[in-house]
Amino acid sequence: xxxxxxxxxxxxxxxxxxxxxxxxxxxxxxxxxxxxxxxxxxxxxxxxxxxxxxxxxxxxxxxxxxxxxxxxxxxxxxxxxxxxxxxxxxxxxxxxxxxxxxxxxxxxxxxxx
Numbered sequence: 109x110x111x112x113x114x115x116x117x118x119x120x121x122x123x124x125x126x127x128x129x130x131x132x133x134x135x136x137x138x139x140x141x142x143x144x145x146x147x148x149x150x151x152x153x154x155x156x157x158x159x160x161x162x163x164x165x166x167x168x169x170x171x172x173x174x175x176x177x178x179x180x181x182x183x184x185x186x187x188x189x190x191x192x193x194x195x196x197x198x199x200x201x202x203x204x205x206x207x208x209x210x211x212x213x214x215x216x217x218x219x220x221x
Contacts, residue, residue, distance in 0.1 A: 113211040118189060118218035122179040127172065128198065128208055135173030140201035143168055143175050147187070147194040147213045157187045158194075166196075175208070189217035 116122040128136045143166045147158035160166045160177060167176040175198070195210035 109207045110209050111211045112209040114194065114213045115216070116179065116184055116213070117216045118187070119181050119185045119221060120218075121181055122177075122184065124177045125174055126177075126196075126209060127174050128206075129173060135171075137170055138168050138173055138175070138198065139170040141168060141170070141198045143196065143198045145177065145194060145196040147192050149190075149192055151193055157192060158183055168198075184215065185218065185221075187215055189215050191215075 112126075114122070114124070128138065130136055143162045145158075145160040145166060146156040148156050158179060160179065162168050165178055165180075165183075167178075168174070169176070175196070177196070192213040192215065193211070194213040195207050197205055197207050199205045
């Protein structure tokens with residue numbers, strides 16, 4: 109797992125693409141995998157502010173081992189500005205879960221609306 113802190117702005121689109129690699133640095137084939145990400149006030153928070161899955165907000169390109177993340181402006185505008193935490197996990201078809209990245213998720217207030 110790698111620590112990656114995100115800075116986003118209310119009312120803007122946030123995009124990020126990561127590549128899941130093995131210990132040798134080769135991309136992991138993600139055929140049959142699902143992905144999910146939650147943004148919460150703190151790790152023990154009951155309700156996430158943002159939920160992304162590979163059916164909404166996350167896209168998997170299996171052969172290249174890449175996961176694309178896109179958070180819409182409307183989703184970011186619905187969250188109060190502040191500091192949150194997140195993690196991004198993938199799950200194989202066999203049920204093995206790997207946390208790929210995690211860290212702080214800082215959301216700046218929108219001025220122009």
